[in-house]
Amino acid sequence: MTALRISLVAALVCATLPLFGQQSPIRDGAEEIAVWAGGGTGLGHSSSAQFTNVGVVVGRVLTGEHGPGWLRGDFEYDVQAMPLFLVFQDQGVPENGTIVTRRQTVFGGAVTPVLWKWNFTRNRRVTPFATIEGSALFTAREVPAGDTSMVNFQSGLGSGVQFFRSAGHSVSLSGNFLHISNASLGNKNPSYNVTLQFRLAYQWWR
Secondary structure (H helix, E strand, O other): OHHHHHHHHHHHHHHHOOOOOOOOOOOOOOEEEEEEEEEEEEOHHHOOOEEEEEEEEEEEEOOOOEOOHHHOEEEEEEEEEEEEEEEEEEEEEEEOOEEEEEEEEEEEEEEEEEEEEEEEOOOOOEEEEEEEEEEEEEEOOOOOOOOOOOEEEEEEEEEEEEEEEEOOEEEEEEEEEEEEEOOOOOOOOOOEEEEEEEEEEEEEEO
């Protein structure tokens, strides 16, 4: 039922999008500014951790369109700042001679100097994309908890879809598989091996 609801919402959004020229808004030299909010959860042994974050993206399309058929698209380079990055994780606390698990909220922020994006531009109004990104994450407490580090690195892959409201405005929904590790900066590096995070964004194009 959830998948059906998402499909119906996407179809409704597409049906209400206005028509515009044949040239893709995502063209060589186009510039993007976006704001987004998102969150997600760890997977596997990292499933006890959850994440909430907001970000700002500035990017530029660096190439014209290339590739055959549905692979046709262009390459975009972005940089991203996350002024708010919350981690909800478990922490072991000594109590009466035993270790008791307590829930902990960790505040932080992140910078993404590398965000590569391929826009599939065959459809002018509904444009899928794929991303590769790498971030530096700074937090007020150790992540994960337990003699680790307050500096971590986040890398991963993502994909999503942009729905254009006009030639200069779009809304996107994306999902990202991300790995968080301190690269042995701390005494321990248990890491959050795999996290799944979703982002809802609004973009301005020019």
